[in-house]
Amino acid sequence: MAILTADSILSADDLPKELVEVPEWGGEVYVRCLTAGERDDWEASVVSLEKNGKTKTDMKNLRAKLVARTVCDKSGKRVFNDSQIEALSNKSAAALDRIYTVAARLSKITKGDEEELLGN
Numbered sequence: 001m002a003i004l005t006a007d008s009i010l011s012a013d014d015l016p017k018e019l020v021e022v023p024e025w026g027g028e029v030y031v032r033c034l035t036a037g038e039r040d041d042w043e044a045s046v047v048s049l050e051k052n053g054k055t056k057t058d059m060k061n062l063r064a065k066l067v068a069r070t071v072c073d074k075s076g077k078r079v080f081n082d083s084q085i086e087a088l089s090n091k092s093a094a095a096l097d098r099i100y101t102v103a104a105r106l107s108k109i110t111k112g113d114e115e116e117l118l119g120n
Contacts, residue, residue: 015076020102024095029079030072031099034107038069063096064089070103 002008017032034042045065050056068080068088080088088096103109 016106017072017076018102018106020099022095022098024092029099030074030076031070031102032072032076032106034066034069034103034109039107039109042066042069061085061089063093063100064091066103066109067096067099070107071099 015033015035017030019028020031021028042065046058046062048056048058064085068082068085069078071079073079
């Protein structure tokens with residue numbers, strides 16, 4: 001196996017994507033793996049540190065936040081920006097859940113990760 005360099009790592013295409021049918025919206029969308037930074041941002045948007053040092057879970061728009069970060073065009077560029085999360089949260093729960101499931105699988109977000117984030 002080859003020893004990788006910084007250049008070879010940074011130039012690797014390591015964000016798999018998958019085409020997902022969304023009948024509620026009348027078509028398909030590409031869903032890709034989160035980048036490490038996007039995953040950190042998503043986790044930070046779900047959990048916050050309170051003044052007393054305890055963590056607080058914020059379930060509001062959990063699915064929409066992940067969907068907004070992972071729905072992309074054919075080249076892998078995000079379709080939604082963070083300012084559209086609230087509007088996206090008003091769309092079909094079935095559609096968002098289907099995309100969320102694929103995004104979580106591609107990003108290796110396990111049930112254990114979700115439970116840890118949610119404080120279970």
